[in-house]
Amino acid sequence: MKKRTIRASEIGTYLYCKRAWWYQNQGVESQNQQEMAGGFAYHQRHGKQVLRAVLWRAAGWLFLLVAIAVLAVWLTQSVIN
Template sequence: MDIIRASELGEYYYCARAWWLRRVAGQETEGAERRAFGTMSHARHSRLVAASQRLLWIGLGLLIGGIGLVVWAN
């Protein structure tokens, strides 16, 4: 028994013929390189966003620490 995934339902809804060609006839769709590049680009962007958030929290901590030092020194 073959399992049909949710992504395949979306693919079938978008284009039943393309789904049939890939699933039944065994033909690969075009644009695999573009999709792989897009996946890689999204992963890179995700890492950059995470790094940006870490730097934001570090900066906020340094700011609060600096204000605390100024208050404590006076």
């Protein structure tokens, strides 16, 4: 008997609804394809927003580090002169 790998998403489906898990294993397509497509599009948008927020945060930290470096150079120059 061949062992098959069980994915975490499959366990989640089973815990949420055993019947949905069974249908999925039988190859029966979901009847709410339109809702699923809407959910997929929502998650795509949300993922892009999260990525954008992470990039803005990284840019903010980079800007702060550059500002501190410029301030340190300016203070060093003003003390030397």
